[in-house]
Amino acid sequence: MYDILVTGGAGYLGSVLVRQLLEKGNRVTVLDNFMFGPNSLMDCCDYETFQVVRGDTRDRSLLAGLVKGKDMVIPLAALVGMPLCHRDTLGAETTNTGAIKTLTEVLSPQQKILIPITNSGYGVGQEGIYCTEETPLNPISLYGKTKVDAERIVLDRGNSVSLRLATVFGARKRMCWDLLGNELFYRAVNDRFIVIFEGHFKRNYIHIRDVAKAFMHVIDNFETMKDEPYNVGLSDANISKLQLCAEIKELLPDFIYIEAELGEDPDKRDYIVSNEKIEKTGFKPDYTLKRGIIELIKAYTVIVDSRYRNV
Template identity: 35%
Template sequence: MSSIDTNKTKENESVSKVLVTGGAGYIGCHLIRILLERGCKVRVLDSFLFDQHSLDNLKDNPNLEIMVGDIRHMEELASSLEGVSSVIHLAGIVGDPACNLEKQVTLSINYEATRLLVDLCKYNNIKRLVFASTCSVYGARGEEILTEESPISPISLYAETKIRSEEILLKAANENSLEPVIVRFATVYGLSRRMRFDLVLNILTAKAVHEKKIRIYGGVQWRPLIHAKDAAAALMLCLEASGDVVCGEIFNAGSNQENYRIKDLEKIFVKLFPRINIEHVPPMNDERSYNVSFDKITSVLGFTPQETAKRGVKELKDSLLKGNFADYLADKYYNVKYLYK
């Protein structure tokens, strides 16, 4: 993952005890391991809808505290902030299909709980609050190269809740010493202890392994990609950086070299699966397309992702061929299927 100064965390008081909401999730379980490796004391607040399996081998770590709770409940959220110096906010309903199941529930979790968290952070004099957002806030933008200064144009409820949450955080910058930082992730992929197959690169790889064929829907739409491990590393850098550098800032997290048209992913699969059958079909009801610049996070924080889409597909292919995730269509690997239950 991205290079991180191992001495910074020990020297930086703001990261000595960290609350991670949603710490058992797809990115969170990578992040928890980085924090513990850096010697941080970590508290996880998670509702564990997908059980605690992703943190099983960490439960005996004396620097890890696990709290089962709901970020919408003031008492539980307030309790989780006791003695904490910084927060990384990952908890939420992720993805367009899952968010569309129940609009009011999505708003309460993805937006109203964020507002509550910001208020409680200010009340408790929390110094750093890092918020996980998404590049899908840019919407359907064609060939335009998008920076953090580009106009936002959400076309989904998921993106709308992220934008509304971002607005709350930016307004709170420097209130009661709070230093909010926003990280807009590229489309995430790769192995995780809380595995997901409702992500484009992951599901294509699973189908390539098990069905020997994949479908490319449309193909001209742009998607920037980032491995879950690199996403966690980006969060860590935002946590460690000086407040003068990151307070009130937005960072797109990804790599300029990992912006792909969906059809260009075909080259990766042809190379790794020489006998694969690729079917091209009309696009589904997903207009999102965003070609994103990641110059800012590279120049300001020195972020350089260590993984590539090709290596990520190879890694996942090898895992699947070893018999892992044999039932890759199981509900637990798909946010919308599991929540619908």
């Protein structure tokens, strides 16, 4: 059992992972500025092994104090996704990369780091060729660049693992609306139509519970997996936006989607990814895309943003 610091642990991924770490008997401290509200960790507060600190991950002295005695740090704190990073470029650079550099400076070499980055670091792939961990990284967005820089800092330092995550889907208390999958599902359930730009663009998906499972897998196998990056996605879900819409329509027959002839997707990522490296270490996801779609249809029947509507 480990003593673990999770920065950004109140977010979308953290709200699943922190609970699982506690259930497995680990001691967990979360550092978060709660920029998306306070509710996600309520069901962790009854654990005596859970500590929570409200603060900024960029605060060097705060971080230096919190890492003392920890076996491992899982830095989740970040400005996540292209739109948010473009709205606050300085915040993106200082949080997504700067705070990671500081972290490596305040940790001793024996303390472990397990960091997630985005597989959008692969940028635009080549038609029909799977991106592996050997494929050169070529991030397009500021988000992708800041996360790829963070991975390089962490892997150069050693005693660390990076998980290159596919687009994460799944229902949680803190839903992340601007992730392609989740937003698309919201529109499919509540608006029943969507206009797609560049529908042939492909990406890879993974359920949030399988992301948590991948983190647990690395923790259990750290010594054999360390100092490497691993892609984490569903190997049978390397699909285009139009294919994803078709999958949703199978379960929601009155959902209508059309591809626009004009306009473009500012997030240019378009690639297919091999997840063979982590699968060879014994990791296997539990959730299919279809199971996730059924879950999200239920979730977005519950979540309706009608603040500025009469119905």
